Amino acid sequence: MKFNLFIKHFLKNMVTKTAWVFPGQGSQVVGMGKDLATTSLGEEYFKEAQDILGWSVLELCEGDTVNLSKTLYTQPCLYVIQCILVRLLKENQVNPNLLAGHSLGEYVALYAAEVFDFTTGLKLVKSRAELMNKAVGGKMVALIKFDRLSLNEIIANTPDVVLANDNSEQQVVISGTPQAVDEVSHKIKAKRAIELKVSGAFHSHLMKEASEQFQILLENTDFKEAQIPILSNIEAVPRTSEIILKENLKKQMTGSVRWRETMVFMVEHEITNIIEIGPGKILSNLFKKEYTQIDTRSIGSLSDF
Template identity: 55%
Template sequence: MTKTAWLFPGQGSQAEGMGVDLKDTSIAQERLAQAESILGWSVLEVCQNGKEKLTQTLYTQPCLYAVEGILVDLMRDRRREPQVVAGHSLGEYVALYAAGVFDFESGLRLVQRRAELMDKAEGGKMVALIGFNREALQTEIDKSADVVLANDNSDGQVVISGTPKAVDAVLAQVKTKRAIPLNVSGAFHSPLMAEAAQQFQEVLQSVEFADASVPVLSNVDPTPNCEGEVLKQRLQAQIVGSVRWREIMAQLSEMGIEKAVEVGPGNVLANLLKRAYSDIARENVGSLAVLQA
């Protein structure tokens, strides 16, 4: 048996039309009905006709969770199972669902509240950097309490997050091939999200976390773990903590993972893995057509 990891992308991977081809399956119909009763709006309608809404955190995150969760169910229906799971930022919620830590509705309620809090965040800035000197970047980050390494995606790609002044100060001192400002209002995955994290804790504590059926590699701690309470603590820390995706990929290699399946729209995670660990085979499952092939 091929030792396989399921990986789940986060915000930024959404695409208009995602999930639409799933709508005629009984599994998708059930999940979409559950989602609409919780959210008060149609995931399918936003994915199909809501291009503007799909770029808004309030809608993006629940849509991604729902579509990726449905793909998980369809893969399971075809008797496919992972040996380890991980998700990038929002994707970690789908990873926990895939590992049986909570049910679909509980996960969606968590994502809904997370999206509401992050959508309200103000006064922050996030910039993706491609091609830079890591030591020089860390030196500049260490000089300020108002900027952090929010997403450590790979050796050559990171995202910094903080106050606009602090982020601009770092950019002025670090040479980089490309610096891409992200279209977000808040400094996600930084201490500036502490208030949101505190408010999120209220809903998080109301959800029971079961032990995972397979190891989960969390964003804030990429060591494999199956204990529900540990995974809950790690998820609580995620809003203010860094996404340590570079270390997650290294962990997959150390665990002897032979194949990684990116479950969801796009191939961002597969491309990162290709550049870092090309010996791990990659597959993208983002549509019903791919599942049926």
Template identity: 55%
Template sequence: MTKTAWVFPGQGSQAIGMGVDLLEIPNAKAKFEQAEQILGWSVVEICQSKEDKLSHTLYTQPCLYVVESILADLMRERGQQPDLVAGHSLGEYVALYAAGVFDFEAGLCLVKERSQLMDSAAGGMMAALIGFDRKQLEEKIQQTADVVVANDNSSTQVVISGTPEAVETVLSQVKTKRAVKLNVSGAFHSPLMATAAAEFEKVLESVTFANAKVPVLSNVEPLPAVEAGVLKQRLSQQITGSVRWREIMAQLPVEGISEVVEIGPGKVLTGLIKRACPNLTLKNISSLGELPTS
């Protein structure tokens, strides 16, 4: 029997126009309306904004959560179920929703708070490195204060995060095929987010988590867990902790997964998984037309 993992992308996968086709579905339209009441602004309008408001952290994260959650709901309505879930950074919130850990409203309230705190962060820098010597990179990071690997995406792609001076130092000392400075306001997934994480912790404490219906691979600890307390603790560490996606991918075949479905815009995660785990069957669900018919 095929074991399937659902994976959910995070910030960077958003696309203008995403989710608009879902308005044809009454249940989806109701979710968009519910989201507008919680957020105070329209996800549908932001996703169609010609000013590209969608690329701003404040809007990106809630929009991704809403669209991906609706797609997950529609997958379920068509008789699909995951055996395991995981999400990249913001995507972990959708994974927890899909696993029944909290309801749509609770998850969106968490994401709203998270996006506001991360959007208001300042003074940091993030940069993506593609094609590098991992040992050399790890050595330079150990020798440089105030910089960490924020996203360990694959054996050949990472994102580093820290103070501008520290990030520039590492970039100048590590040979890489390509390095790209990211257009973000702060040093996400690094200890420099400690103040934001402490504020977020207060909100997180107010939300009740249930045990997951299927195992979740968390960003900060890529081992399967279903216990509510464990999942909440792992999520509380996520704002300052590294996204260990390379290890999550390696865990998929260990858990007997043979099929992975990326639910959300783009094909970033399946692209990474294709190179890391070439024997897995990969599918993408990013629009109404890609949903299974039954």
């Protein structure tokens, strides 16, 4: 009897801290979101998205990989689908302690924290996708298993290339002019070097013109204080201030995605559960490889509920 009371007391006082994370471009898969259209909420969001975008998210997602992988379409599709999943979770009284999104995923994190509504966020994502889609002349390459000190030194001594995505200790993405990216790729000894299928050098200084145009739109968009703390890409520090969150978003298009530091912060602040909301398991797998003590789960469709 005493043992059972002890167990009840232990379970009652055991604290579980959960973070929701949202993947960005590259996580898209053909067929994503189809089952969400069977819900009244999904039907509503897909219709509203079509009115704003002028094209059907569902049709794009059920089409071919080539079109779905174009920045112009990928980003709005991911945003809409992830927002539907967020709403479905919240309608079931599920809420996290912390939020973070990888690049585009940060917009879903802001929506989940009620910084802006679905329509406002989609209009921002639509403009972001259009501006980024116009960017040409850049290149991005993912590097896997390398010496970080050597990479930092090579980048420091090579103009027009930056560390765009610091995803984990052994996985990064470099971004810049094709010549500079190729030079770094040839100099660093990495197990794998994978060229990404993107039009421009995202998250680098080469996106300055697009970033400046996007900032004008951000200035005229109302943000509210976040109801859940968000770890922004640009600084990997939890924020709720609408002023700071907007400033961080302004810097995001040209700044590095500091995902490795985001994961470190979560572990150091005793996050015990990671729920990746969106297609695939890209972010979940990053956590699994680095931190086996954290429980991970992916929710990308109705069946995952």
